Amino acid sequence: MSAKENILNAIAQNQPELIPLPAIDLDSVIDYEDLYAQFKLVLEGIGGKVELISGLAELQEELKADKESGSFVVNAIGALGDVDNHVVSLSASELEKLEKAYVEGTIGVAENGAVWIYESQMINRLVPFICQHLVLVIEKKNIVPTLHHAYEIIEAGREGFGAFIAGPSKTADIEQSLVIGAHGARSARIYVVE
Amino acid sequence: MAAKHAELAEKFIADEPRTDWHDETLWFVRSKRDKAAHGLPEWEQLREWGSQIKNHTLSNLSNYLKEFEENAIANGIKIHWAADGDEHNKIIHDIIRKHNIKKIVKSKSMLTEECHLNEYLQHNGIEVVDTDLGERIVQFRKEPPSHIVLPAIHLKKEDVSATFHEHLQTEKGNNDPQYLTEAARQHLRNKFVESDLAITGVNFAIAETGGFVVCTNEGNADMGAHTAPVHIACMGFEKLIPKAEHLSVFLRLLARSATGQPITTYSSHFHRPRPGQEMHIVIVDNGRSRQLGREDFRNSLKCIRCAACFNTCPVYRRSGGHSYHTAVAGPIGSILNPNLDMKANADLPFASTLCGSCSNVCPVKINIHEQLWKWRQVISEEGYAATSKKVAMEGMSFVLSNPKLYRFAGKMGRGVMKLFPFMVNNKLNVWFKQREMPEPPKESFRDWYLKNGKFKK
Numbered sequence: 029m030s031a032k033e034n035i036l037n038a039i040a041q042n043q044p045e046l047i048p049l050p051a052i053d054l055d056s057v058i059d060y061e062d063l064y065a066q067f068k069l070v071l072e073g074i075g076g077k078v079e080l081i082s083g084l085a086e087l088q089e090e091l092k093a094d095k096e097s098g099s100f101v102v103n104a105i106g107a108l109g110d111v112d113n114h115v116v117s118l119s120a121s122e123l124e125k126l127e128k129a130y131v132e133g134t135i136g137v138a139e140n141g142a143v144w145i146y147e148s149q150m151i152n153r154l155v156p157f158i159c160q161h162l163v164l165v166i167e168k169k170n171i172v173p174t175l176h177h178a179y180e181i182i183e184a185g186r187e188g189f190g191a192f193i194a195g196p197s198k199t200a201d202i203e204q205s206l207v208i209g210a211h212g213a214r215s216a217r218i219y220v221v222e
Numbered sequence: 223m224a225a226k227h228a229e230l231a232e233k234f235i236a237d238e239p240r241t242d243w244h245d246e247t248l249w250f251v252r253s254k255r256d257k258a259a260h261g262l263p264e265w266e267q268l269r270e271w272g273s274q275i276k277n278h279t280l281s282n283l284s285n286y287l288k289e290f291e292e293n294a295i296a297n298g299i300k301i302h303w304a305a306d307g308d309e310h311n312k313i314i315h316d317i318i319r320k321h322n323i324k325k326i327v328k329s330k331s332m333l334t335e336e337c338h339l340n341e342y343l344q345h346n347g348i349e350v351v352d353t354d355l356g357e358r359i360v361q362f363r364k365e366p367p368s369h370i371v372l373p374a375i376h377l378k379k380e381d382v383s384a385t386f387h388e389h390l391q392t393e394k395g396n397n398d399p400q401y402l403t404e405a406a407r408q409h410l411r412n413k414f415v416e417s418d419l420a421i422t423g424v425n426f427a428i429a430e431t432g433g434f435v436v437c438t439n440e441g442n443a444d445m446g447a448h449t450a451p452v453h454i455a456c457m458g459f460e461k462l463i464p465k466a467e468h469l470s471v472f473l474r475l476l477a478r479s480a481t482g483q484p485i486t487t488y489s490s491h492f493h494r495p496r497p498g499q500e501m502h503i504v505i506v507d508n509g510r511s512r513q514l515g516r517e518d519f520r521n522s523l524k525c526i527r528c529a530a531c532f533n534t535c536p537v538y539r540r541s542g543g544h545s546y547h548t549a550v551a552g553p554i555g556s557i558l559n560p561n562l563d564m565k566a567n568a569d570l571p572f573a574s575t576l577c578g579s580c581s582n583v584c585p586v587k588i589n590i591h592e593q594l595w596k597w598r599q600v601i602s603e604e605g606y607a608a609t610s611k612k613v614a615m616e617g618m619s620f621v622l623s624n625p626k627l628y629r630f631a632g633k634m635g636r637g638v639m640k641l642f643p644f645m646v647n648n649k650l651n652v653w654f655k656q657r658e659m660p661e662p663p664k665e666s667f668r669d670w671y672l673k674n675g676k677f678k679k
Contacts, residue, residue: 030303031303031304031305031507032291032303033308034305035287035303035305035459035505035507035511036284036287036288037536038507038511038512038514039283039284039287039459039511039514040521042511042512042514042515043280043281043282043283043284044281044517044520045281046278046281046282047274047277048280049274049275049278049281049326049464050270050271050274050275050276050278051469052271052470052471056264056267057264058263058264063494071486071573074483074484074487076226081679088617096590100284100608105637116662120415120448120449121412121415124411124415129398137485139262139474139484140485141472141482141484141485142485145633149418150254152448153444153448153496154444154445154448154449157441157444157445157448157488158445162325166619174470174474175469175470175473175474175485176467176470176471176474177297178470179466179467179469179470180467182468183466183673184469184491184493185297185428185431185432185433185491185493186428186432187493188297188492188494188495188496189448189490189492189493189494190489190490190493191444191489191490191491192473192485192488192489193487193488194484194486194487194488194489195487195488197439197440197441197487197488198439198440198487199355199370199403199439199440199673200481201354201356201359201372201373201374201380201403202355202359202374202379202399202402202403203247203354203377203378203379203382203399204250204251204372204375205248205379205399207399207400207403209403209404210355210403210406210407210408210439210441210442210480211353211407211410211411211414211440211441211442211445212440212441212444212487213441214357
C-alpha cells in the first residue's frame with residue numbers, strides 16, 4: 029500500500045463520528061457605523077497611511093511625476109495611465125530594483141485594514157511584495173465590515189494567487205521592537221476613492 | 223539520558239534579569255492579545271466557531287483530504303504523502319536532486335522543524351537559508367527556535383548584534399533593531415533573488431478549492447515563493463479546513479491570538495503555480511493519525527499554532543522554549559510531543575501548574591490543561607514517569623487516602639517547618655531550589671473549621 033492509502037486508512041479508522049459544521053451567523057458579528065473611519069483607524073495603527081480622495085487626478089499626477097523621475101515604478105491600474113504589462117515576465121533580479129508600485133485592490137476590510145488583491149491586479153505576483161513602496165487604490169463602497177463579509181465577495185480560488193495585504197511589511201523579532209520594512213514594502217499608502 | 227525540562231529550565235533561570243525580561247515580554251504579548259480579543263464583542267462566539275469547524279473537519283478528515291488532493295491536482299499542484307518525518311525529508315530531497323537545486327530559501331514551518339529537515343539536508347550537503355528574521359538569527363547561532371511565533375524571543379538585541387557582526391559584518395556594538403533588521407533585509411534579498419527553491423509552511427489548506435494560505439508579517443514566504451522556480455509547501459494533514467469562507471473565522475482568530483494584531487500583514491492564498499513554476503505540497507502524518515485515534519488527545523490536532531498558550535503560561539514564560547527540548551514548546555507542545563515519543567517527552571506534561579490559562583486563551587478551545595493532566599496518567603501507567611515523581615505520587619496517594627495519617631503528617635510538617643526550618647530549607651528539598659518556602663500556618667484548615675465553622679454554636 030502507498031503512503032497515501034496508509035494515511036487515509038488510518039485516518040478513516042481513527043476519526044470520530046461525524047460532527048456537524050456550525051452555521052456562521054453574520055448578525056452576531058461586529059458592524060461599524062463608519063466603515064471608512066474604522067478602516068483608516070486600524071490600518072494607520074499597523075503602519076499604513078490612508079487617504080480619502082474624490083478622484084484619480086492627483087494620483088495620475090503623482091504617477092506621471094514618478095515615471096519622469098527615472099526611478100523604477102510600475103503602474104498596474106488602467107485608470108491611472110499606461111499599465112506596465114511587461115512586468116509579467118520580469119524575473120526577481122529585474123524586479124528587485126522596483127521602487128514603487130501602484131496596484132488596485134478589490135475590497136478593503138474595516139476590522140483589520142486588509143486589502144484583497146487578485147493576481148491579475150498585481151500583473152506579476154512579486155510586485156506588491158518586492159517593491160520598496162506600495163500604493164493601493166480601492167473604492168470606498170468596497171470597504172466591508174469584517175473578513176466574513178469579505179469572503180462572501182472574493183473568490184479565493186478564482187485565480188492562481190491572491191492575498192490580503194494589511195499595511196507595510198514588519199517584524200518584531202529583535203526584542204519585540206517593531207521595525208517597519210522587513211522583507212516586503214517599507215511603506216503602504218492606501219487611497220480610498222469616494 | 224537527554225536533559226529534561228527541570229534541568230534545562232534551571233540553566234535558563236540562572237540569569238535572573240533575563241528571565242524577568244522574558245517573563246514580562248511574553249506577558250506583554252499576552253496583554254496585546256487580550257486587547258485585540260476584547261475589541262470584538264463576538265470573540266467567544268468566534269472561538270466556538272473555530273472549535274466547531276475544526277471538530278467537524280477532524281470527524282470527516284479522510285474525505286476532506288481526498289477532496290483537497292483532487293482539487294489541488296486539478297489546479298496543477300503536485301501532491302506527496304509522507305508517513306513520517308523521514309519520508310517528508312526524502313520527498314523534498316528527491317525534488318532537490320531532480321532539479322539539481324543548489325539554493326534554497328525557507329520561510330517558517332514548524333513541521334519542517336518537527337521533521338528536522340534542515341539537519342537532514344545539511345547532512346546531505348545541502349544548505350537551507352531560513353528567511354524569517356527570528357529564524358535566521360537562531361540559524362546563525364546554530365540554535366533551534368524557542369517559540370513557534372517569536373523564534374528568537376530568548377535573545378536580547380546585544381546577542382543579535384554580536385551574531386550579525388560575526389555573520390553579516392554589521393558594526394560591532396550597534397544594537398539598534400532598525401539597523402540590524404535592515405542588514406538582514408539586504409542579506410536576505412540576495413538570497414531570495416538567487417533562490418532555486420522556496421520551502422514554506424501552510425497555515426490553512428482548503429478542501430473545497432485545493433489551495434492553501436500562508437501568513438507572515440515580514441513577506442518572506444511571498445518573496446521566496448514568487449521568485450523560485452520550484453515551491454514546496456509542507457503541511458501536517460490537520461491544517462485542512464472545509465471551505466474558503468471558513469478562513470474568515472481562522473484569520474480573525476490567528477493574529478489576534480498570536481500577537482494582538484488584527485491580521486498578519488500578508489495572508490497569501492496559493493491556488494496554482496505561476497506560469498513555468500512547479501508547485502508541490504507534502505502532506506505529512508508523523509503520528510497525527512495515531513493522535514486522532516486517542517479520544518482524550520485528538521483535539522490537540524485542532525491547533526492553529528498561534529502560541530497564545532505559550533505567552534500566557536507561567537512555566538513557559540519563566541523557563542524558556544529551549545527547556546522543552548522539542549520543536550514545538552509550551553503547553554501545546556507538551557500535549558503533542560508525548561504522542562511523538564512518550565519516553566523522551568515524558569517530562570513535559572509535568573512542566574505545568576495545570577492553572578488552565580492555556581485552555582482559556584486557546585482560539586480553538588483545546589482543553590490543553592486537562593490533556594496535560596491526562597498525559598500524566600498515561601505516562602505513569604506506561605511506566606515512563608520519573609522515579610522521584612512515582613515515589614512521591616505513591617506516597618501522596620497513601621497519605622491522602624488515610625485521613626488520620628494525613629492529619630498527623632500535616633501537624634508534623636507545620637511543627638518541623640516552625641521549629642527546624644533547615645529541615646526543609648536545604649538543598650535536598652527540590653521545592654526549596656530557587657524558591658522561598660512559605661511560612662507554616664499555625665493550624666490546619668480542619669482545626670480552624672472545627673473552631674470557626676458552621677458547627678460552632
